[in-house]
Amino acid sequence: MVLHYPNGRKYQGNTNVKKEEKKLNKQNSYSNRGMTLEEDLNETNLYYRTHNIAVIHKKPIPIQIVNVDYPSRSAAVIKEAYFRQASTTDYNGVWNGKYIDFEAKETRSNSSFPLSNFHEHQIEHMKSVVQQGGITFVILRFATTDEIFLLEGKILFFYWERMMNGGRKSIKKDEIIQNGHQIPYGLHPRIDYIKKIQELNLL
Amino acid sequence: MVLHYPNGRKYQGNTNVKKEEKKLNKQNSYSNRGMTLEEDLNETNLYYRTHNIAVIHKKPIPIQIVNVDYPSRSAAVIKEAYFRQASTTDYNGVWNGKYIDFEAKETRSNSSFPLSNFHEHQIEHMKSVVQQGGITFVILRFATTDEIFLLEGKILFFYWERMMNGGRKSIKKDEIIQNGHQIPYGLHPRIDYIKKIQELNLL
Numbered sequence: 484m485v486l487h488y489p490n491g492r493k494y495q496g497n498t499n500v501k502k503e504e505k506k507l508n509k510q511n512s513y514s515n516r517g518m519t520l521e522e523d524l525n526e527t528n529l530y531y532r533t534h535n536i537a538v539i540h541k542k543p544i545p546i547q548i549v550n551v552d553y554p555s556r557s558a559a560v561i562k563e564a565y566f567r568q569a570s571t572t573d574y575n576g577v578w579n580g581k582y583i584d585f586e587a588k589e590t591r592s593n594s595s596f597p598l599s600n601f602h603e604h605q606i607e608h609m610k611s612v613v614q615q616g617g618i619t620f621v622i623l624r625f626a627t628t629d630e631i632f633l634l635e636g637k638i639l640f641f642y643w644e645r646m647m648n649g650g651r652k653s654i655k656k657d658e659i660i661q662n663g664h665q666i667p668y669g670l671h672p673r674i675d676y677i678k679k680i681q682e683l684n685l686l
Numbered sequence: 687m688v689l690h691y692p693n694g695r696k697y698q699g700n701t702n703v704k705k706e707e708k709k710l711n712k713q714n715s716y717s718n719r720g721m722t723l724e725e726d727l728n729e730t731n732l733y734y735r736t737h738n739i740a741v742i743h744k745k746p747i748p749i750q751i752v753n754v755d756y757p758s759r760s761a762a763v764i765k766e767a768y769f770r771q772a773s774t775t776d777y778n779g780v781w782n783g784k785y786i787d788f789e790a791k792e793t794r795s796n797s798s799f800p801l802s803n804f805h806e807h808q809i810e811h812m813k814s815v816v817q818q819g820g821i822t823f824v825i826l827r828f829a830t831t832d833e834i835f836l837l838e839g840k841i842l843f844f845y846w847e848r849m850m851n852g853g854r855k856s857i858k859k860d861e862i863i864q865n866g867h868q869i870p871y872g873l874h875p876r877i878d879y880i881k882k883i884q885e886l887n888l889l
Binding site: 561563 | 745762763766767768769773778779780781785814815818819820
């Protein structure tokens with residue numbers, strides 16, 4: 484029996500179903516197990532681009548280049564460089580005329596999502612995006628249970644402020660379940676966050 | 687005597703005025719001479735962000751990291767990496783709810799702008815952005831005369847197609863003057879492209 488949400492969407496949240504899916508995926512060349520969240524999102528964004536659904540890219544890793552070697556007749560080689568802290572989020576682009584901006588993080592914790600995954604700069608950036616009328620959110624993955632949630636910027640800001648005011652340094656999983664939106668894994672695309680945004684009618 | 691455009695904007699296009707400005711700037715700590723186009727745009731984007739006008743960043747340079755050293759007690763050092771070709775444009779962000787996406791290039795030529803400054807991937811990316819309802823353009827600088835033009839994506843596509851169909855491999859400066867929009871240098875911000883977009887009422 485296939486259960487459907489009132490909106491006609493297939494019910495996919497059941498743990499047994501997920502376990503079955505996992506088993507299937509192990510035997511399946513389409514498997515996304517073993518994939519990182521980043522790989523899943525890159526595949527999703529590629530799907531969006533090739534199907535003209537959205538144009539969203541992961542930004543390159545910010546690097547401070549110190550020393551570059553220019554061997555004759557071959558490509559320049561960076562010999563010394565350092566990772567810099569990102570001042571923005573990792574993903575951005577355009578969907579349906581709207582600006583999309585998000586960060587994706589995962590945790591091994593089962594009970595909460597540590598806010599140390601985000602930096603002050605990123606939160607400030609996301610607030611500026613909201614101010615300019617963009618859509619911003621985070622995609623959170625609980626790695627041990629392989630659950631994905633979309634949490635709107637304004638909700639993240641709430642928990643960030645709570646921490647800044649001396650409150651807990653993480654968001655409880657219960658709070659994420661209550662105030663976030665689970666995104667079921669799919670095959671193509673793997674993490675259909677645009678569909679979720681559409682359903683939520685953000686903005 | 688200060689001339690004004692009908693919209694109240696100070697007239698800044700006159701060559702003699704520009705020469706005077708250059709002279710002044712040489713003695714002036716606010717000088718932007720000697721600044722690269724990238725620095726001018728970074729300063730402009732910083733101005734936009736601090737004044738809540740727009741949230742636009744330059745993307746980090748795309749790098750292929752091959753070898754990273756992790757010395758104990760100190761930061762990871764990238765020991766071998768290579769520059770990759772960008773598959774998108776360098777700048778993007780949000781202004782007034784709208785997605786902004788552009789590339790900036792300069793030439794030493796006085797008569798034309800070589801299309802070799804752009805890659806097929808970037809043109810394809812910009813076309814996809816237009817399809818999704820985003821605003822895309824290029825900022826072109828003629829270095830020897832220090833003139834800046836904004837050229838809308840659709841105009842760039844036209845000249846790109848002309849080249850792909852066997853036509854000239856550059857855009858004549860006359861064509862840029864006729865179909866593009868000059869942006870006068872300012873002090874704060876230095877290259878006020880958002881004002882130009884507003885005037886043009888793109889989208």
